[in-house]
């Protein structure tokens with residue numbers, strides 16, 4: 001008996017659909033993909049500075065949807081070609097001063113607008129004066145201090161040299177490069193020539209000649 005045809009279609013769909021979903025362009029969001037670009041290149045004149053240049057605030061999607069005082073459309077979801085902000089960036093007119101966007105950043109902005117200018121979550125009613133978003137909080141410096149795992153060392157000789165866990169971190173990095181600590185210096189041998197501590201006061205006396213006279 002042959003399997004029912006619809007079954008094999010379902011099977012094929014089960015195999016190929018995940019691959020198709022993967023081929024879909026990654027959905028860009030304001031918070032994750034676009035905000036970091038605008039923060040670096042635009043916010044100091046368009047939202048976070050003393051004055052809003054040109055009356056344009058780029059901190060929220062709904063602010064971008066407001067036309068400029070001359071009636072230009074700053075950002076039209078789904079329509080990059082009608083979005084003034086993209087045109088200005090493409091022509092190199094914005095940012096007015098400072099580092100221009102890279103082609104990759106421009107294309108991220110364009111794709112985001114083309115995909116309908118998605119946000120990850122509803123935007124806040126009001127923007128706090130100092131606003132650190134959830135995405136920005138993922139930055140390592142905002143993470144609570146956690147005890148790291150002390151690395152396991154490969155060489156027994158290295159293991160023997162660990163005195164404090166910090167040594168293990170250093171040795172693990174050195175092992176990756178095929179290196180280790182320098183050999184330890186031996187204990188000072190008081191009977192060895194050249195280490196006669198009785199010379200010290202003399203050396204000190206020599207040194208003190210350089211002190212200013214009183």
Ligand code: HEC
Nearest residue numbers: 041042045053054056068072074084085089094095096097
């Ligand atoms: C150094 C300050 C500065 C930076 C940085 C800056 N702009 Fe501007 N922007 C201005 C000024 C000033 C105006 C007003 C120009 C005018 O009215 O002629 C303006 C106007 C605009 C306008 C409105 C244009 C119109 O039609 O009235 C848009 C849109 C804009 N900027 C987008 C951006 C974007 C996007 C960025 C970042 C990629 C950016 N700006 C970065 C200073 C800046």
